[in-house]
Amino acid sequence: MNNREETLIPKIGVITDIRIDTPDIKTFRVVTPDGKKAFDHRPGQCAMLSIPGVGEAMFSITSSPTNEEFMEFSIKKCGCVTEWLHAAEVGQQITIRGPYGNPFPVDDEFAGKNLLFIAGGVGLAPLRSVINYCRHYRDRYGKIDIVYGSRSKDDLLDYKEIIDEWCNDAGVDVHLTIDREQEGWDGHVGFVPNYVKELGFDTDKTAVLCGPPIMIKFTLEGLTSLGFEKSQVYTTLELRMKCGVGKCGRCNVGSKYVCKDGPVFRFDELDELPDEY
Amino acid sequence: MRKCSINAIDSVFAKIAESLALYLPVDGSDGKATYKKWENGVKWSNALNTVKSPKEFFFPQTEDMMEFKTSGKNIEIIDTREETEDFVIFGVRACDVRSFDILDRVFLTMPVDSYYASKREHSIIVSVACTKPSETCFCKAFGIDPAVPKGDVTVWKTETEIFFESNTAKGADLLSKIADLTEECDNAPVEEQKEKINKIMAKLPLADLKTEAFGGGKTEQYFDHPAWAELSESCLGCGTCTFVCPTCQCYDIKDFNTGNGVIRFRCWDSCMYSEFTRMAHGNNRLSQKERFR
Numbered sequence: 259m260n261n262r263e264e265t266l267i268p269k270i271g272v273i274t275d276i277r278i279d280t281p282d283i284k285t286f287r288v289v290t291p292d293g294k295k296a297f298d299h300r301p302g303q304c305a306m307l308s309i310p311g312v313g314e315a316m317f318s319i320t321s322s323p324t325n326e327e328f329m330e331f332s333i334k335k336c337g338c339v340t341e342w343l344h345a346a347e348v349g350q351q352i353t354i355r356g357p358y359g360n361p362f363p364v365d366d367e368f369a370g371k372n373l374l375f376i377a378g379g380v381g382l383a384p385l386r387s388v389i390n391y392c393r394h395y396r397d398r399y400g401k402i403d404i405v406y407g408s409r410s411k412d413d414l415l416d417y418k419e420i421i422d423e424w425c426n427d428a429g430v431d432v433h434l435t436i437d438r439e440q441e442g443w444d445g446h447v448g449f450v451p452n453y454v455k456e457l458g459f460d461t462d463k464t465a466v467l468c469g470p471p472i473m474i475k476f477t478l479e480g481l482t483s484l485g486f487e488k489s490q491v492y493t494t495l496e497l498r499m500k501c502g503v504g505k506c507g508r509c510n511v512g513s514k515y516v517c518k519d520g521p522v523f524r525f526d527e528l529d530e531l532p533d534e535y
Numbered sequence: 536m537r538k539c540s541i542n543a544i545d546s547v548f549a550k551i552a553e554s555l556a557l558y559l560p561v562d563g564s565d566g567k568a569t570y571k572k573w574e575n576g577v578k579w580s581n582a583l584n585t586v587k588s589p590k591e592f593f594f595p596q597t598e599d600m601m602e603f604k605t606s607g608k609n610i611e612i613i614d615t616r617e618e619t620e621d622f623v624i625f626g627v628r629a630c631d632v633r634s635f636d637i638l639d640r641v642f643l644t645m646p647v648d649s650y651y652a653s654k655r656e657h658s659i660i661v662s663v664a665c666t667k668p669s670e671t672c673f674c675k676a677f678g679i680d681p682a683v684p685k686g687d688v689t690v691w692k693t694e695t696e697i698f699f700e701s702n703t704a705k706g707a708d709l710l711s712k713i714a715d716l717t718e719e720c721d722n723a724p725v726e727e728q729k730e731k732i733n734k735i736m737a738k739l740p741l742a743d744l745k746t747e748a749f750g751g752g753k754t755e756q757y758f759d760h761p762a763w764a765e766l767s768e769s770c771l772g773c774g775t776c777t778f779v780c781p782t783c784q785c786y787d788i789k790d791f792n793t794g795n796g797v798i799r800f801r802c803w804d805s806c807m808y809s810e811f812t813r814m815a816h817g818n819n820r821l822s823q824k825e826r827f828r
Contacts, residue, residue, distance in 0.1 A: 260614075260616035260617055260618045260649055260653050261618075262616075262647070262649035262652060262653065263646070263647070263649065264614075264616070264648075264649040264650075265646040266600060266601075266648075266788070267600070267601050267612065267614060268612065269612075270610055270612065308790075310603035310605060310610060310790055310797040310799065311603070311605070311790050311792045311797040312790070313789075313790060314788060314790075336815040336816070337814075337815035340815065347608070349608050350608045351608055351609050351610040352610070353603075353610060353612065470816075496814070496816065497812065497814065497819060498811075498812050498813065498814035500786065500787055500788045500804075501786070501788070503646050504641075505641050505642060505648060505784070505786075506785060506786050506787070506788070506804070507784065507785030507786070507804070507806065508785060508804070508806070508811055508812055509812075512754045512755060512758075513752070513754060530755065531755070532754055532755055532758040533758075535819055
């Protein structure tokens with residue numbers, strides 16, 4: 259028997275709640291069989307979830323570390339593992355290992371700053387962890403702005419939490435947008451990058467972006483045109499991963515492994531890497 | 536330093552194999568050498584090197600990692616790892632010995648890969664100096680000395696004798712096992728051979744190969760170099776280069792349903808494969824040029 263520690267051997271997790279967020283995104287609540295959190299994490303870190311016989315995949319932990327009871331994962335149906343998860347029922351066991359990757363610098367670079375979170379679609383999933391962390395420790399941060407857009411009202415992730423909680427917080431401004439006009443929607447209509455430019459944010463903020471690559475590209479351009487420096491803007495990357503600990507070799511960008519040196523990067527750091535993500 | 540007659544080497548192998556599994560390069564029917572387990576009658580190859588590197592002693596081409604049993608909604612995880620027994624890899628060339636350092640950097644840095652670590656710790660490496668380097672050899676460019684390869688024991692082979700020098704405690708233990716078959720000797724013949732090897736190395740076509748232009752921090756500089764298009768044009772994407780490479784260590788993790796449970800295994804993977812980086816949202820390396828680079 260080999261008694262060495264091994265990060266690749268996972269723990270058992272139990273799905274204790276499944277929330278249908280959008281037509282293709284569900285949020286899964288996961289605990290260990292004895293009802294505890296599988297492990298502690300920092301905002302922006304990820305975990306490997308698997309279903310034996312189906313596969314293993316990396317997901318951002320969408321719940322905040324301040325939630326001491328369980329972890330949540332907002333997962334879009336788009337591949338083998340995710341399709342299987344979407345068909346799963348409450349009580350289903352899965353496997354879980356982590357936490358992996360570097361977190362957002364919530365306790366240093368973000369401390370005392372005005373924060374601007376910009377997300378598109380399921381890109382809100384990794385940001386929800388850091389948004390809720392900053393809301394929990396509200397007095398450690400300045401003003402918080404959240405710009406979030408999706409294809410339609412029905413595709414907005416965490417809609418109930420956004421309306422019932424985030425919108426009612428003092429010092430938190432939420433700016434929602436959807437791509438096209440829709441009956442029953444009286445909010446903003448238009449793409450996220452244009453909305454960011456329209457809102458015309460002051461550059462006294464640290465910005466965090468997550469969404470489809472095309473949204474990130476144009477939103478970064480928008481922020482730059484508003485006068486933001488790349489060193490003020492963070493994002494979180496997604497590449498294929500197998501091990502999660504910088505050994506299997508597939509998520510590298512230049513000399514960096516997204517699984518351990520990322521997924522959180524500042525855009526001025528990304529500028530130094532080959533354009534391969 | 537100890538030595539034995541070249542005719543006594545099979546007795547040395549037999550002695551080692553009494554207590555330890557012993558692997559060494561052996562010629563196949565195709566004339567190419569591969570590592571095989573020694574048993575009576577197996578002859579040590581004279582080939583300069585094996586086709587596949589000895590990396591698979593520590594990082595096998597496929598390796599079971601764990602098992603799962605499922606019943607209804609429940610999963611049981613079975614840790615199937617076992618501690619490796621001590622074993623000897625005999626006849627490893629200087630370049631391949633160096634490759635273990637590179638693999639160690641990946642697998643033995645935190646978090647340590649227990650599968651690799653168990654095999655690596657239980658290995659005893661016996662290297663052999665390169666009496667006849669080939670014209671395609673370029674190890675000196677990487678600071679490797681083919682006349683004094685590293686490892687737990689270094690071996691030099693002349694026309695008539697085999698010389699042994701231990702470099703580690705593990706190596707000294709191994710030499711003590713064969714003490715009855717070897718004798719203490721002076722190192723003059725070995726020094727002579729080292730000189731010969733160095734003279735050959737200096738004459739090789741790639742003797743002046745310099746590596747300063749490559750390596751850490753230079754990726755960005757050459758990322759859009761036109762040479763990638765030309766170099767990758769003839770690449771079939773078969774991945775064989777990464778399989779024979781002593782330092783390529785990319786792996787895939789897959790599940791196999793046995794009908795009576797699921798075995799999670801890992802296997803060699805290759806950055807040359809079109810699906811290597813393909814994920815649900817797309818693929819960041821779409822052309823063979825991007826993969827080759």
